[in-house]
Amino acid sequence: MNIFKISSKNLVRNKLTTILNIILVAFGVSILSILFLASTQISNKLEKNAKDIDLVVGAKGSPLQLILSSVYHIDYPTGNIPAKDAYKLMQNPMVKRAVPLALGDNYNGYRIVGTDSTFSNLYGLSIKKGSFWHKDLEVTLGNTVALTSGLKIGDFFFGAHGLTGNGDVHKQHAYQVKGILKPQGNITDNLILTNIGSVYKMHEEKHVEGHSNISEGAKEINDKQITALLIQYKSPMSVILFPRMVNQSTNMQAASPAMESARLFSLIGVGIDTLQWFAIFIMGIAALSIFISLYNAMKERKYDLAIMRCLGASKSKLFFLVMFEGVLVTFIGACLGLLIGHVALEVIGAYQESSQAKLTGLTAVPQEVYLIWIGLFIGALASLIPAMQIYKVDIAETLTKNS
Amino acid sequence: MIKIGSLAHVYEKGRRIKFPDWEIADMEQWLLLGASGSGKSTLLNIISGLLEPSQGEVLINGTDLYTLPARGRDRFRGRHIGIIFQRPHLIRSLDVLDNLALAAVMAGLPVDHERNLSLLHDLGIAELAKNYPDQLSQGQLQRVSVARALVNKPDLLIADEPTSSLDDENANQVIQLLTTQAKDNGAALIIATHDRRVRDHITKTYLL
Numbered sequence: 001m002n003i004f005k006i007s008s009k010n011l012v013r014n015k016l017t018t019i020l021n022i023i024l025v026a027f028g029v030s031i032l033s034i035l036f037l038a039s040t041q042i043s044n045k046l047e048k049n050a051k052d053i054d055l056v057v058g059a060k061g062s063p064l065q066l067i068l069s070s071v072y073h074i075d076y077p078t079g080n081i082p083a084k085d086a087y088k089l090m091q092n093p094m095v096k097r098a099v100p101l102a103l104g105d106n107y108n109g110y111r112i113v114g115t116d117s118t119f120s121n122l123y124g125l126s127i128k129k130g131s132f133w134h135k136d137l138e139v140t141l142g143n144t145v146a147l148t149s150g151l152k153i154g155d156f157f158f159g160a161h162g163l164t165g166n167g168d169v170h171k172q173h174a175y176q177v178k179g180i181l182k183p184q185g186n187i188t189d190n191l192i193l194t195n196i197g198s199v200y201k202m203h204e205e206k207h208v209e210g211h212s213n214i215s216e217g218a219k220e221i222n223d224k225q226i227t228a229l230l231i232q233y234k235s236p237m238s239v240i241l242f243p244r245m246v247n248q249s250t251n252m253q254a255a256s257p258a259m260e261s262a263r264l265f266s267l268i269g270v271g272i273d274t275l276q277w278f279a280i281f282i283m284g285i286a287a288l289s290i291f292i293s294l295y296n297a298m299k300e301r302k303y304d305l306a307i308m309r310c311l312g313a314s315k316s317k318l319f320f321l322v323m324f325e326g327v328l329v330t331f332i333g334a335c336l337g338l339l340i341g342h343v344a345l346e347v348i349g350a351y352q353e354s355s356q357a358k359l360t361g362l363t364a365v366p367q368e369v370y371l372i373w374i375g376l377f378i379g380a381l382a383s384l385i386p387a388m389q390i391y392k393v394d395i396a397e398t399l400t401k402n403s
Numbered sequence: 404m405i406k407i408g409s410l411a412h413v414y415e416k417g418r419r420i421k422f423p424d425w426e427i428a429d430m431e432q433w434l435l436l437g438a439s440g441s442g443k444s445t446l447l448n449i450i451s452g453l454l455e456p457s458q459g460e461v462l463i464n465g466t467d468l469y470t471l472p473a474r475g476r477d478r479f480r481g482r483h484i485g486i487i488f489q490r491p492h493l494i495r496s497l498d499v500l501d502n503l504a505l506a507a508v509m510a511g512l513p514v515d516h517e518r519n520l521s522l523l524h525d526l527g528i529a530e531l532a533k534n535y536p537d538q539l540s541q542g543q544l545q546r547v548s549v550a551r552a553l554v555n556k557p558d559l560l561i562a563d564e565p566t567s568s569l570d571d572e573n574a575n576q577v578i579q580l581l582t583t584q585a586k587d588n589g590a591a592l593i594i595a596t597h598d599r600r601v602r603d604h605i606t607k608t609y610l611l
Contacts, residue, residue, distance in 0.1 A: 009496040304492075315477075
């Protein structure tokens with residue numbers, strides 16, 4: 001029997017009000033926690049996938065689209081660039097590493113990426129089972145692709161033209177699975193990697209003739225086209241010079257993943273801001289509701305509090321009692337809100353179509369601790385004025401009055 | 404022993420009441436009589452440490468109530484004085500037994516459930532221990548408030564019009580309870596009343 005028990009018994013007695021207040025707080029907190037979690041995860045993903053890529057060179061068009069298609073593998077490519085020009089850029093002294101990409105096909109929605117061994121160096125890939133691709137039509141699967149498609153080493157499959165759907169299947173050539181990558185925690189988990197030659201082979205009846213072989217190197221690529229080039233600089237100095245050089249002196253465009261994803265995030269940011277204000281608004285309503293219910297209850301509880309004074313409780317003890325009730329409600333609400341936020345995000349993640357940016361509720365961000373503090377603060381704020389009433393109540397008068 | 408000396412109180416409206424000096428020996432039982440408006444409740448509030456008088460002193464077992472700091476006075480009241488009001492105010496969110504426990508907790512004393520149960524038993528309401536106040540009748544509520552006043556073994560039991568809202572039968576029982584329980588618990592008793600039914604039980608009177 002103590003203050004906590006008295007508070008909680010009183011809260012239980014006024015179930016409906018208590019539940020309403022808890023729900024209001026929980027609602028506000030859960031929206032905020034979803035926003036925190038989602039935006040952190042998205043920006044983490046964006047950063048992680050663009051790590052070590054200083055610049056992307058591709059066909060002219062929207063720079064954001066170029067980044068989305070060749071770094072995050074979300075959007076469609078802007079077009080193709082001549083392999084010959086790309087090769088020239090690869091030899092530029094400012095370039096430390098350049099990774100050619102040939103996109104265009106998919107298998108069950110997973111993109112088939114034609115590239116070379118520099119790709120696995122860039123992303124630091126390692127093999128879980130089997131080996132990397134060596135010859136045309138050999139592929140290495142990202143971990144998620146292997147898990148969801150059920151493809152095993154040695155299996156054959158047909159790629160489909162386009163980046164989504166199984167509409168136009170390339171029946172003439174089948175890919176063979178040579179290896180499966182370890183989970184990397186980035187976009188490569190969702191990719192099917194092969195050499196550029198394979199991609200040419202798939203499309204040779206349609207776009208190009210002849211065939212290419214990775215062992216014969218870049219010379220073979222000369223008269224062909226690729227989709228994009230991922231570039232890593234030798235020194236940070238090139239940040240200024242290199243993109244300008246590409247944009248002005250070639251028929252290609254250069255886009256920086258850092259800049260474009262910042263731009264993308266600022267676009268999403270508007271929506272996040274709006275939701276954030278909405279959640280803060282709900283928290284405000286919750287505070288108001290707690291204030292009103294405590295304040296109204298004070299009229300009724302005046303007798304209870306006067307009795308407790310009579311029984312020997314000091315004013316400060318009762319002040320604490322009323323404050324504690326408000327804080328308890330918001331604390332429960334805040335914890336519940338965090339739980340709801342995480343569960344909701346996990347559910348959203350489970351139903352998410354795009355496997356590239358899957359969200360999960362199983363991680364936490366440090367800001368969430370602030371949410372609990374904010375909850376406690378709101379509870380204290382809302383119960384401050386009702387609790388102050390304690391100091392005004394005239395016990396003698398309250399109890400002797402024939403009410 | 405309780406002693407009040409040269410006590411006077413000035414109301415906000417300026418009316419001044421002077422209270423005759425009064426000495427109550429241990430375990431004595433007194434009636435506090437007076438017409439309504441004569442200041443009975445005011446005197447009781449002063450004696451129980453709820454209302455600071457404009458002048459004079461209240462000594463309970465040698466402690467001058469109004470020299471104690473406010474917090475100390477609250478605690479002293481909780482431990483040494485049991486108060487029964489005209490209307491039995493119980494905490495509605497707590498059951499009968501918890502209401503009794505509350506008296507000990509608020510006074511900063513350990514809760515003695517056995518004593519509380521035996522108090523309820525003595526007052527004939529042992530079976531109500533787990534009931535909530537809104538399930539009890541007026542008579543039962545008044546008994547619970549008597550029990551609550553006795554929880555901390557007070558030196559002084561103060562009852563303000565304890566019978567005015569009760570019928571004859573209940574009023575008689577409550578008076579019986581108060582006098583016998585005060586005696587059994589070794590407490591002095593002051594009953595403020597204008598109820599004739601009470602006068603037959605107690606002989607010493609203090610008239611305002």
